[in-house]
Amino acid sequence: MPDTNLIEWIRHKYLAIVTDLDERGRRRWAAAEARSLGRGGVTAVAVATGISDRTVRNGIRELDDPEALSFGRQRKPGGGRRSREDSQPELTRALEALVEPVTRGDPMSPLRWTCKSTRVLERELTAQGFQIGSTKVGELLKSRGYSLQSNRKTLEGTQHPDRNAQFEQIARRVKAQQRRGEPAISIDTKKKETLGNLKNSGKTYRRKGQPVQVKTHDFPDKSLGKAVPYGVYDLKHNEAGVSIGISHDTAEFATAAIRRWWRRLGSRRYRSPRRLLITADSGGSNSPRTRLWLTELQRLADELQMILEVCHFPPGTSKWNKIEHRLFCHITRNWQGIPLETLEIVVSLIGSTTTQEGLEVHAWLDSEAYEKGRKVSDQELSEVHIKRNKFHGEWNYEVHPRPKPSIR
Secondary structure: OOOHHHHHHHHHHHHHHHHHOOHHHHHHHHHHHHHHHOOOHHHHHHHHHOOOHHHHHHHHHHHHOHHHOOOOOOOOOOOOOOOHHHHOOOHHHHHHHHHHHHOEEOOOOOOEEOOOOHHHHHHHHHHOOOOOOHHHHHHHHHHOOEOOOOOOOOOOOOOOOOHHHHHHHHHHHHHHHHHOOOOEEEEEEOOOEEOOOOOOOOOOOOOOOOOOOOOOOOOOOOOOOEEEEEEEEEOOOOEEEEEEEOOOOOHHHHHHHHHHHHHHHHHHHOOOOOEEEEEEOOOHHHOOOOHHHHHHHHHHHHHHOOEEEEEEOOOOOHHHOHHHHHHHHHHHHHOOOOOOOOHHHHHHHHHOOOOOOOOEEEEEEEOOOOOOOOOOOHHHHHOOOEEEOOOOOOOEEEEOOOOOOOOO
């Protein structure tokens, strides 16, 4: 047994510096002290400090071989206490079971969030026999894709009783179209953007203290106007064409965007298809209640000599339209923090949008002026060759091309 006075002397030195040492520092100090004492030094230091003799010997090996532990690490890979989820295999599943019943989400974001605090979850897990603290609960939630989020407006109205049935109808039609090797697209208008040196939400890297200077007030400049992006997203090839208009978001503008996508992209991907499937929401310029939408679809069907099949998402579910979270959210991310001063900048930023999944975006400027409030007569509407589906024909219908006039 080491001398009592020696042990007290070592303990006095250790207590004087221990608060300034991390795990590796304590281990190496104990090793240096044991080495300086010679024979019996490891035991003396272990008794005086409470550090295990094995740890002291590990410290001596580190002193002999400084490269044994990579810079910045406290211990070798795999060393230390096992994580809570490893020592308690059912912990993660139990946490998910507590969170899932009250989990809500936004289809535009992969993040999920929970109403319960980490301390509430800690108490419930402890009551089930698990050993865990609130900090660890937070780490597990983060690793599982949860985060604290504020309220967000995502509910657009009461749910239609056939909401899910229409989702299933759209999914079936898209799969059937893709099996035949024919095009299926998702369409919609992105939010109009006011042009000018105005603040754009989000942040971008710049030198510290040198942010982009923009106008104090976001008053629109009529001479610059607005940009109206209308997107056409190919559901199979993860490719999109965006037409940036300068006037009004009308049904004529919407069908012009589809026409441009077909001529520049779609016709290269698909050879002589019989039909084109269009999925869209139920509002705006592509609303099924808009007469001009139906008559412009007829004109497009006649030009392309294709059946245009349209499936609309039920009212109040526009955020579930694929183009929203496969294209528009990435465009917003790409231009965040950059003032949209000109149409050229808008076209360039949209066209440079990419994702790790291989999204390819093409952007074109549509300088045509589209008349707002254009009327369609009963006679024009009656000439539309429309075939409505038995299941919600107001949402699911086909516009067939009219026979070409014979040339004598």
